[in-house]
Amino acid sequence: xxxxxxxxxxxxxxxxxxxxxxxxxxxxxxxxxxxxxxxxxxxxxxxxxxxxxxxxxxxxxxxxxxxxxxxxxxxxxxxxxxxxxxxxxxxxxxxxxxxxxxxxxxxxxxxxxxxxxxxxxxxxxxxxxxxxxxxxxxxxxxxxxxxxxxxxxxxxxxxxxxxxxxxxxxxxxxxxxxxxxxxxxxxxxxxxxxxxxxxxxxxxxxxxxxxxxxxxxxxxxxxxxxxxxxxxxxxxxxxxxxxxxxxx
Amino acid sequence: xxxxxxxxxxxxxxxxxxxxxxxxxxxxxxxxxxxxxxxxxxxxxxxxxxxxxxxxxxxxxxxxxxxxxxxxxxxxxxxxxxxxxxxxxxxxxxxxxxxxxxxxxxxxxxxxxxxxxxxxxxxxxxxxxxxxxxxxxxxxxxxxxxxxxxxxxxxxxxxxxxxxxxxxxxxxxxxxxxxxxxxxxxxxxxxxxxxxxxxxxxxxxxxxxxxxxxxxxxxxxxxxxxxxxxxxxxxxxxxxxxxxxxxxxxxxxxxxx
Numbered sequence: 001x002x003x004x005x006x007x008x009x010x011x012x013x014x015x016x017x018x019x020x021x022x023x024x025x026x027x028x029x030x031x032x033x034x035x036x037x038x039x040x041x042x043x044x045x046x047x048x049x050x051x052x053x054x055x056x057x058x059x060x061x062x063x064x065x066x067x068x069x070x071x072x073x074x075x076x077x078x079x080x081x082x083x084x085x086x087x088x089x090x091x092x093x094x095x096x097x098x099x100x101x102x103x104x105x106x107x108x109x110x111x112x113x114x115x116x117x118x119x120x121x122x123x124x125x126x127x128x129x130x131x132x133x134x135x136x137x138x139x140x141x142x143x144x145x146x147x148x149x150x151x152x153x154x155x156x157x158x159x160x161x162x163x164x165x166x167x168x169x170x171x172x173x174x175x176x177x178x179x180x181x182x183x184x185x186x187x188x189x190x191x192x193x194x195x196x197x198x199x200x201x202x203x204x205x206x207x208x209x210x211x212x213x214x215x216x217x218x219x220x221x222x223x224x225x226x227x228x229x230x231x232x233x234x235x236x237x238x239x240x241x242x243x244x245x246x247x248x
Numbered sequence: 249x250x251x252x253x254x255x256x257x258x259x260x261x262x263x264x265x266x267x268x269x270x271x272x273x274x275x276x277x278x279x280x281x282x283x284x285x286x287x288x289x290x291x292x293x294x295x296x297x298x299x300x301x302x303x304x305x306x307x308x309x310x311x312x313x314x315x316x317x318x319x320x321x322x323x324x325x326x327x328x329x330x331x332x333x334x335x336x337x338x339x340x341x342x343x344x345x346x347x348x349x350x351x352x353x354x355x356x357x358x359x360x361x362x363x364x365x366x367x368x369x370x371x372x373x374x375x376x377x378x379x380x381x382x383x384x385x386x387x388x389x390x391x392x393x394x395x396x397x398x399x400x401x402x403x404x405x406x407x408x409x410x411x412x413x414x415x416x417x418x419x420x421x422x423x424x425x426x427x428x429x430x431x432x433x434x435x436x437x438x439x440x441x442x443x444x445x446x447x448x449x450x451x452x453x454x455x456x457x458x459x460x461x462x463x464x465x466x467x468x469x470x471x472x473x474x475x476x477x478x479x480x481x482x483x484x485x486x487x488x489x490x491x492x493x494x495x496x497x498x499x500x501x502x503x504x505x
Contacts, residue, residue, distance in 0.1 A: 071374075072373075072374030073374060100371075103368075103369065103370075103371040103373065104367070104368065104369055105366060105367050105368055105369025105370075106367060106369075107369075167373070168373060169368075169373060170364070170368060170372065170373040170375060170384075170385070171364035171367060171368060172364065172367035172368035172369060173364070173367065183469075203282070203284055204277075204278070204282070207277060207282055207283050207284070208276045208277055209367075210367055211283075211363055211364040211366070211367025211368060212283035212286070212287060212360045212363055212364055212367075213287070213464075214360075214364065214384045214387065214461070215380070215384055215457070215460060215461040215464060216375070216380065216381045216384040216385070217378065217380045217381060217384075218373065218375065218376060218381060221376055221378075229464075230469055230474065232464050233463065233464035233465075233467055233468055233469045233474070234467070234469050236284060236287070236288075236464060236465055236466070236467040237467025237468075237469055238467075239284050239467075240284075240288070240466075240467050241467070
């Protein structure tokens with residue numbers, strides 16, 4: 001299999017950046033997108049050129065480190081699949097594929113396909129943790145949580161923080177990401193104790209760097225963990241509810 | 249109720265924690281209007297607008313019960329509450345409330361649109377070709393056209409400003425209204441009839457996406473609740489479109505005259 005790749009090259013954050021075209025041959029349809037980039041990099045290093053910088057870690061869809069826009073779509077053509085798990089069989093032999101970094105005003109490009117997603121970390125630092133002195137582990141079954149409730153919380157906890165939702169959003173919003181975290185924590189008994197300050201602080205941190213939501217629904221279409229769009233309503237619900245509980 | 253300083257943390261102290269130092273916010277935009285608040289403002293003012301459209305539709309459909317009843321309804325609108333309230337008081341209260349809603353809605357939309365452009369940065373997102381995404385994309389555009397339509401509609405059938413209003417436009421008097429005659433005269437002009445139908449399509453697109461957004465902006469998360477509210481949103485838009493657009497079509501076809 002042969003592909004023509006148009007890949008975004010950018011020296012550093014200040015460089016305006018440009019696309020560079022490469023031909024890669026003898027690819028296997030079972031290769032992942034990142035394995036194809038590895039192959040291309042071997043080729044480039046062999047030719048004495050600079051390798052293309054891209055992020056990856058676990059390569060099994062659980063770490064949220066990888067993520068590039070493929071033909072304008074975060075992660076790649078297959079919905080709900082991370083870049084590391086996208087296979088080349090999604091492309092036609094001889095196709096031209098454009099690969100660029102995740103795009104958002106809040107994600108400055110560090111180099112080539114590597115972006116700075118620390119804006120998402122700052123949202124988590126604002127309240128995406130359990131900061132209570134919760135003491136030692138309680139006896140099992142001391143705090144009851146229903147099975148359905150746990151499953152629902154886990155649907156939102158599945159978010160891996162890859163940033164695809166932000167890149168897919170025409171408004172550069174991180175509402176699906178923030179909503180997933182807030183929803184998951186508000187459904188479990190110990191983290192729920194802090195839900196009032198959490199909603200206030202996480203929303204404030206989110207609005208510091210990211211855009212507002214207009215319900216395009218693009219985020220949920222690309223989310224590799226299939227976080228439901230309801231996360232957005234959850235965030236607004238928790239933020240509005242926090243108005244009813246003024247802190248002293 | 250706080251525990252004595254030396255005591256070990258009690259259950260009561262755990263239930264009402266101080267905001268823990270681990271929660272950090274830059275506070276960069278602490279003084280500007282928050283997006284969630286602007287969204288809420290737009291949701292509430294937009295809902296008032298949609299409610300007005302639904303009531304307006306109810307009034308419009310009286311056109312099918314004949315000139316007399318339609319004119320009587322138009323007359324009643326101006327004189328409701330008399331003699332307790334002066335003439336036109338209810339219409340003026342509605343006009344003021346709606347005007348304030350429009351100002352708040354358009355200002356909120358403008359601020360959020362500008363913030364969204366800034367947050368997106370240099371590269372526009374590629375959109376999926378889904379109805380939801382298209383109607384969201386079209387919101388500012390349909391909004392601007394609807395605003396222009398409202399001005400035209402007021403000039404045509406309320407104020408009677410020619411040449412937007414028909415030549416035979418009759419101002420209401422202290423004892424009678426001529427809403428039916430004015431409506432027929434206006435919609436007998438094919439260009440006006442077509443622009444009314446076009447405007448209803450734009451309003452339906454705007455209202456359907458707007459009310460869909462309201463469901464999330466008011467924080468409805470339950471599966472059944474969301475399904476019901478989203479269905480209401482869609483049906484409202486469909487009724488506004490079919491009900492209102494039927495009137496100019498009926499006039500052009502000669503059903504109403």
